[in-house]
Amino acid sequence: MDQDHKPPVLISSAGRRAALLAAFREAGAGVVHACDLNPDLSAACRLADAAHAVPRCDAPGFAEAVEAIVRENGIRLVVPTIDTELSAYAEAAGRFAALGARVHVSDPATIAVVRDKHLTMQVLGAAGVPVPETRTEAELRADPRSLGWPVFAKPAGGSASRGLAVYASPGDLPESFPEPMIFQTRLSGPEYTVNIFLDQAGELRCAIPHLRLQTRAGEVEKGRTERRADLAAIARKVAAALPGARGVLCFQVIDDPRHGPRVFEVNARFGGGYPLAHHAGARFADWLLDEIDGRPCRAHDGWREGVTMLRYDDAVFLG
Structure with missing residues (x-):
């Protein structure tokens, strides 16, 4: 250039x-x-x-x-x-x-969906995306047996792992919460992030999962790219569920041995683990620059499997 x-x-x-x-x-x-x-x-x-x-x-x-x-x-x-x-x-x-x-x-309607975690589960579930059973606080208190216990709780509008909790029984729930909450079936198993790129027409051009080998403060610290046909199929359903989505998004999956893979989070932005995708050949940053300069879209799904990222601390010094 x-x-x-x-x-x-x-x-x-x-x-x-x-x-x-x-x-x-x-x-x-x-x-x-x-x-x-x-x-x-x-x-x-x-x-x-x-x-x-x-x-x-x-x-x-x-x-x-x-x-x-x-x-x-x-x-x-x-x-x-x-x-x-x-x-x-x-x-x-x-x-x-x-x-x-x-x-x-992405467009305002898409952002409204992904910023409301209860609405996210409803929209994805209606589109055939596998998601965990989800209840509002009112629904759970009205029927405490609807999910089974323990349950996983998080703020409906939260981010950056704020306010996450697990409750073992109805008696463990506090009398009230400071903000709207959602409650989900507690899942266990390997956790994946799937980074996806949609071109300016909304077509899914790349889906690159990585296994979250280790996390710190909610962000992947050690990860490895992994090709899985089932996660690629889920990515296509996520894209179809969000027709106004454009550019880079990522979603989180837990591959539960009882329930199978379940999407529990969508972020309509670059995820913290994007550098792993970039190094593995899913160069979303390049493809966005192509778009703003009017060049043909080079986005592809030919990234490298088995690429591992090991993060470490570094520092910037002033003075």
Whole structure:
């Protein structure tokens, strides 16, 4: 790619996503910008070519602050990285497009589904995606035997493993919860992340599962790519269930020995384990840059099986 035509990219809520930043550099992005609430304390922001401070993603003026960065720096692609900013970006995507920038986000209807975990299970289940039995708090309290015990609980609008709990019996439930919760059949077995890429027409072009060998703080620390026809078939059903989805998504699966594979989470963004997919040949960052430059889509499903990622701690030093 000609250096003068390399598109500037902005990684939003960059935090610790240094590996994602590096993937876009490797893919041929031009100046790589990053923004965060406190860029001075963000490793990815310190490693970016330029860093910007923005309000919290749920604060008034967040989208407008990012628009100003896009306008002033000729940004061509904005890449959200956390669930809580997706709604703001989906609603403002048209305004960014008017500035010549694509926001990597699915349409507002898709984001509304994936940001509500109960609705996610309903929509996926109706499309034939295997999901765990799920109840709202009211449904579970009305019929405590409907799921069997123990049950797995999580906030309906949660993210980043916040508020997860297991309850062994009805008597263990607290009298109330601080936010809406959902309850599911507790699953056990190997856990997989499936990273998928849908082109601008919504066609599924790549599905790359990796076995989560070890996790830390909800993010894969050790993983290995693995081809499985059943997970590929589930990926096609997930894509069909979310017709407004575009670009990169990932979903989580537990392969329970009693129930079989069950999808329990969908994230409409780059997942934390994307660097493994990228190294294995599923180069989503490259394919997004192809799209914004109007080049033919090179997305494919020819990634390498058996690629292992072993993460380790590193540091950025200031002063």
